[in-house]
Amino acid sequence: MTALRTGQVLLMLAGLIAWALQFLLIYGATSTLCGREWADATFLGLGVVQASILIATVTALAATAAAFAWSLRGYRSAEARPVSAADRFMVQSAALVNGFSLIVILWQGIPAFILPACA
Amino acid sequence: MNAPERPESFERREPELPNALPRPAGEFEALKRAWKSPRGLSFITDVNNTYVGIWYVGTAFLFFILAGILALIMRAQLAVPESDLVGHDLYNQLFTMHGTVMMFLFAVPAVEAASVYLLPNMQAARDLPFPRLSAYAFWAYFVGGLVFFGTIFFGLAPNGGWFMYPPLTGTKYSPADNADWWLLGIGFIEISAIAGAIEIIVGVMKTRAVGMSLDKLPVYSWAMLVFAVMIVIGFPAIILGTLLLEMERAFDWPFFIAERGGDPLLWQHLFWFFGHPEVYIIFLPATGMVSMIVPAMAQTPLVGYRLIVLALIATGFLSFGLWVHHMFATGLPKMSLSFFSAASTAVAVPSGIQVFAWIATIASGRMKLTTPSLFVIGFLFIFTLGGLTGVMVAMAPFDWQAHDTYFVVAHLHYVLIGGMVFPLFAAFYYWIPVASKHALSERLGRWVFGLMFLGVNVTFLPMHITGLIGMPRRVYTYPVDMGWDALNLVSTIGSFMIAAGVAIFIYDLARKFRFASEDNAGNVWNAGTLEWLPNGQYATRSIPAVVSREPLWDQPNLSKDVEEGRYYLPGTATGGREALVTSPFDARPQYILQIPGAGWQPLLAAVFTAAFFLLLTVKLVLPSVVCGVIAIGCVIWWLWETDPGPTRPPADIGGGIVVPVYVTGPMNHSWWAMIVLMVVAGMVFTCMIFSYLFLWLVNPSAWPAQGFVPPHWIWAAIAAALYIASAILIDRASGNLRGEDRRSPRSVPVLIGIALVLVSAASAVDLAAQWRAGLSPSAHAYGAAVYALVSYQIFFVLTTLVMGLYTIARWLTGKLDSVRRTTFDNTMLFWYYTAAQGLVGIVVVHGFPRLTGGI
Amino acid sequence: MLSCALALASCSGVQSALDPAGGDALRIYWLAVIMTVGATLIFFAVTGLLLYAIFAPPERRAWLGGRNTIVYGGLAFPIVVLSMLLPYGLIVMRDTDVRMPGALPIEVVGEQYWWRVRYPGEDERPAFSTANEIVIPVGRPIAVSVTAADVIHSFWIPNFGGKIDMIPGRVNSLNFTAERPGIYRGVCAEFCGDQHARMAFDVVALEPSAFEAWRTNQAKPAPEPDLPQLVRGRELFRTGGCGSCHVVRGTEANGLFGPDLTHVGSRRTIGAGQFPNNVGTLAGWIANTQHIKPGVRMPSYGSFTGEDLRALAGYLESLK
Structure with a gap:
């Protein structure tokens, strides 16, 4: 696969990959911090569990938003310029996937605002 | 109103046809000869996807019937309270086998089987890229599955539930062989599923009709691609789980025994990391089928193609963030549970997208109420209900009540019967005209549908209530005065209605199904996709170039032109079986893949592989090892005939396109397959590292156990250096094996030989270091985890050994040179992987205890 | 469909999630009710649309046949509904199963x-x-x-x-x-x-x-038997070896393997909630354990005579 194609695939899956990393991070952090009773520590005035969830969520949201903006730009230019059908498909799908991922990542972060860290 | 989207290319004029008429004499005959099946008993050695696909679907359907009969016995037992129709022991075997057989021997094989048959046809490929691998996967499943099922007749069937939770399934509480049948039988059938998945990934990406770029790929192909990737990611977890539990049972390595630092929850994580995606692994191919059937029945293109692709991919990802929703009651922190609650909520959205896409498609066309349509409508009805109760159980507090009750039994059967069995029956009715002389009866079809649809609702709708008023799952009987009697009786009546429907289906099948390829019933539904092209054992006469997603609707002469051989590759370039390999995105012709034909090797290899596992289960170690060696011998015999090299100069396939008949490197199909295999191996290894870290987390003060001094770091350094050195030597050998002049320098086998010694030494050092330090694998979970990592690495080194010696043998017999080097490439990739895995293993085993201050 | 469940909600049951007898169960019950009503409405809406798409005249259903159906029905609608349900579910989770002081x-x-x-x-x-x-x-x-x-x-x-x-x-x-x-x-x-x-x-x-x-x-320790037959029962309990698995506080029976029987007579049922507790069921249980509940750890003690069995069961029944 050429670098262009690899880039297209990565852009198409960017939001979902960001979600997967966010998920891995928040679940791993919660398990480790609660499992080792380090959860009482604080970071920036927040409980360390809540803080790690927020940081992971904001980072994933930012990355996905960037990918979304990038693919939307590609979407428009693909409408304007004649490109191959496969190229257009990839960039349009990327916009859809990344847009959807924004919601999922957001939902994934909600528990931090509602639940206690380790109870 | 939005017009249904159509690719712009539809507007363009059709290109000139690549091949002119008349076709040269003998061309068609040569093609037919190449694809002819062996006669007589040897017929079973054919590997053509048409045959293997039908056998495979038939076997999966057989297991559906068998597991269904088990369910009927259970329902008969539960019809009245305090019944003694079957005892507790048989009942526990029945529900374990019902779940296990339905999941592992019916659902996954059925969708994989259907794709072995359908996928190449739908993409106008002559066959899958590795037909012998499909045959191997089928025969292994056939033999292993039947023997596994047979255990129920001897009271030897597993009885610990399809989820096999230890410690109940450990040696202490299940000393008999029943659990081993599950672990070895199922572990082995998972390998067959992975073989199929590799085949499907490469098949979807590389063997398509010319011009079938990703935007024109049938939705079914997309679904199968996501399905196969999910198997590659998800199945390794359960393979590792079964491996660890079997090691615990056989050698007393305490992965799940709490007294010695293990944790029963580790199994649950591994099981459900596979087990939840499994549901979508079954469901996605079924939605792919529905997305093919609905447009044909409504006679209009699918609405929202991109959104459906989004839904498939998103489901594929999200389904890996759900596994703990099977563990909501295990006492994990609420915060941890909530992540899975959120992801379980999110995964409902892609399903919603698909449901509304089908509704929109139906609305934009004119739905004919044929039997396939009825099953699709029934699917939408039942699956929607199951999906909604799925959202309910995604809310952890509700699940705390519903979990392990009949509410969940109702939910999962709505989702699985609705989401998989109904689409499969729709698919049977829809696609049987491709594979049979006659279509099935529409009149009887209505009865089949009616009985099954009513039966499913009568059986499972009451169970929602049965569960909420307190009836737990997996009970062989229940007390009289609980208010469950009437509901259970209704469920039992419903289950026999389903059975009646299936019985009529079997009757109709026996009456109407007559296998056919050339003289099949044809395009009875006026569908638009390529599997409805005129067909033979060679698949289509020529490989079409397509310009849309429904080529048969948009290219009116396509069938005739394809059949006359006016499209690409109308004959055989090398005289043997071939497939046209196309580029993964744009589907431009790349090369002609020479594929192997009929042979005993995959069949024998499968039978002996099955014998290896089955004999091991009953502790006949020596015969088992003998069978294992024979199986490896058969695989080598099979491989020896592959990697043919450029047997002729590049061939003209029509339209001025000249493609080679042999390529190596990243374009090669087996290179792709090797990469996928490495992902599988890497996932098993990753799950192993996860298990190691998980056990560390539950053993705060004993990692490593008190008093144990890990080996000196110099051992780690030596082993690491040896791995690196062996990889460098292989890299050198690769460098020496280049050039268009077909050279085969003597340095190649020598370098491989030295590298073999180094890599073997590396793993020996690794093992010796732990052993000399006095680490016991059975004293504590720490030792078990370390030796698990070390043994897994040794397995890879042994495989590398076989591959290295095989590559040297190819060189010695003159079958390896700088052009014909696929064998070498595969060995090289595997070697790099083994070395890298060894290095990571060393870092974890030696570095982690030092990092966490255990020393 | 699922609203049948609501009709049954008024039913009382000794083992029913639909008959909450505590705050947590009630909170979950309302979550269940709200989700059931919502799911039922959505179910009817979706199947209604499906039937409309099939059976309505083509010009009437044409509006349904486009991409907007998917965007609004399959994407926007679930996102809105689930965005409300998820926080509600999480709040119920937060408030349920909470450790209270003085528990x-x-x-x-x-x-x-x-x-x-x-x-x-x-x-x-x-x-x-x-x-x-x-x-x-x-x-x-x-x-x-x-x-x-x-x-x-x-x-x-x-x-x-x-x-x-x-x-x-x-x-x-x-x-x-x-x-x-x-x-x-x-x-x-x-x-x-x-x-x-x-x-x-x-x-x-x-x-x-x-x-x-x-x-x-x-x-308190077990009450002393006050009738000759009960004394005989206690003696049979001792000589039968029951004390190697069961505790009866106040006697020499101190086995920790099985259930504590000090006040077994005060319990409502025997055999882990299987039979009402009386002399007859106790005697039947002792003599036929493996027949009644095959696979439990306790062997059947079928060698007692009927009279002995009555005495033994009577003794156990007297342990109020």
Whole structure:
């Protein structure tokens, strides 16, 4: 696969990959911090569990938003310029996937605002 | 109103046809000869996807019937309270086998089987890229599955539930062989599923009709691609789980025994990391089928193609963030549970997208109420209900009540019967005209549908209530005065209605199904996709170039032109079986893949592989090892005939396109397959590292156990250096094996030989270091985890050994040179992987205890 | 469809999630009701649209046949609904199963196929053990901590809330409050082997004063038998070797393998919630254990004569 194609695939899956990393991070952090009773520590005035969830969520949201903006730009230019059908498909799908991922990542972060860290 | 989207290319004029008429004499005959099946008993050695696909679907359907009969016995037992129709022991075997057989021997094989048959046809490929691998996967499943099922007749069937939770399934509480049948039988059938998945990934990406770029790929192909990737990611977890539990049972390595630092929850994580995606692994191919059937029945293109692709991919990802929703009651922190609650909520959205896409498609066309349509409508009805109760159980507090009750039994059967069995029956009715002389009866079809649809609702709708008023799952009987009697009786009546429907289906099948390829019933539904092209054992006469997603609707002469051989590759370039390999995105012709034909090797290899596992289960170690060696011998015999090299100069396939008949490197199909295999191996290894870290987390003060001094770091350094050195030597050998002049320098086998010694030494050092330090694998979970990592690495080194010696043998017999080097490439990739895995293993085993201050 | 469940909601049941007898169960019940109503409406809307798409005249249904149907119906609608449901579900989760100060601690261990129950000492009230029955005071929060001695079990009293798994090597907790006196039933919800189906227990919610009386009585040693036949029963209990597995406090029977029988006569049922407790069922149980509940650890004691069996069962029944 050429670098262009690899880039297209990565852009198409960017939001979902960001979600997967966010998920891995928040679940791993919660398990480790609660499992080792380090959860009482604080970071920036927040409980360390809540803080790690927020940081992971904001980072994933930012990355996905960037990918979304990038693919939307590609979407428009693909409408304007004649490109191959496969190229257009990839960039349009990327916009859809990344847009959807924004919601999922957001939902994934909600528990931090509602639940206690380790109870 | 939005017009249904159509690719712009539809507007363009059709290109000139690549091949002119008349076709040269003998061309068609040569093609037919190449694809002819062996006669007589040897017929079973054919590997053509048409045959293997039908056998495979038939076997999966057989297991559906068998597991269904088990369910009927259970329902008969539960019809009245305090019944003694079957005892507790048989009942526990029945529900374990019902779940296990339905999941592992019916659902996954059925969708994989259907794709072995359908996928190449739908993409106008002559066959899958590795037909012998499909045959191997089928025969292994056939033999292993039947023997596994047979255990129920001897009271030897597993009885610990399809989820096999230890410690109940450990040696202490299940000393008999029943659990081993599950672990070895199922572990082995998972390998067959992975073989199929590799085949499907490469098949979807590389063997398509010319011009079938990703935007024109049938939705079914997309679904199968996501399905196969999910198997590659998800199945390794359960393979590792079964491996660890079997090691615990056989050698007393305490992965799940709490007294010695293990944790029963580790199994649950591994099981459900596979087990939840499994549901979508079954469901996605079924939605792919529905997305093919609905447009044909409504006679209009699918609405929202991109959104459906989004839904498939998103489901594929999200389904890996759900596994703990099977563990909501295990006492994990609420915060941890909530992540899975959120992801379980999110995964409902892609399903919603698909449901509304089908509704929109139906609305934009004119739905004919044929039997396939009825099953699709029934699917939408039942699956929607199951999906909604799925959202309910995604809310952890509700699940705390519903979990392990009949509410969940109702939910999962709505989702699985609705989401998989109904689409499969729709698919049977829809696609049987491709594979049979006659279509099935529409009149009887209505009865089949009616009985099954009513039966499913009568059986499972009451169970929602049965569960909420307190009836737990997996009970062989229940007390009289609980208010469950009437509901259970209704469920039992419903289950026999389903059975009646299936019985009529079997009757109709026996009456109407007559296998056919050339003289099949044809395009009875006026569908638009390529599997409805005129067909033979060679698949289509020529490989079409397509310009849309429904080529048969948009290219009116396509069938005739394809059949006359006016499209690409109308004959055989090398005289043997071939497939046209196309580029993964744009589907431009790349090369002609020479594929192997009929042979005993995959069949024998499968039978002996099955014998290896089955004999091991009953502790006949020596015969088992003998069978294992024979199986490896058969695989080598099979491989020896592959990697043919450029047997002729590049061939003209029509339209001025000249493609080679042999390529190596990243374009090669087996290179792709090797990469996928490495992902599988890497996932098993990753799950192993996860298990190691998980056990560390539950053993705060004993990692490593008190008093144990890990080996000196110099051992780690030596082993690491040896791995690196062996990889460098292989890299050198690769460098020496280049050039268009077909050279085969003597340095190649020598370098491989030295590298073999180094890599073997590396793993020996690794093992010796732990052993000399006095680490016991059975004293504590720490030792078990370390030796698990070390043994897994040794397995890879042994495989590398076989591959290295095989590559040297190819060189010695003159079958390896700088052009014909696929064998070498595969060995090289595997070697790099083994070395890298060894290095990571060393870092974890030696570095982690030092990092966490255990020393 | 699912609204049938609502119709049944008024039914009472000793083991029913639809008959909540405590705050947690009620909170979950309302979550269930709201989701059931919502799911039913959505179900009818979706199937209605499907039938409309099939049967409405083409010009009437044309609006449904485009991409907007998917965007609004399949994407926007679920996102809006689920964005409301998820936080609601999480709030219910936060408020359910919460450890309250001043809760009554109870320890339960799941064993194949019965429940070992221990009430730790509180203030000057001593600790004691019992089995297969949990008695709780109404109005006071209860904190049950659970684990398992052999395989995984799951502790579930539907009328009071959700279930919690009992896992070897882990101690889990379940918190709830009973708000209505009465008799309820709990059950093992995780498949645990041969007799998983016959592993239940009684839950008796008493007014606080009645609970205190019960507790005081349970902490006492077993009453001395006062009839010759009961004395004979105690002797048979001793010579039959029952004491090697069972405890009867105040006697030499001190086996820890099986259930504590000190006040077995005061329990409502025997065999882990299987039969009403009386002399007849006790005698039947002792003589035919493996027939009634095959696979349990206790062997059948079929060698007792009928008279001996009556004496033995009578003695046990007298242990109030």
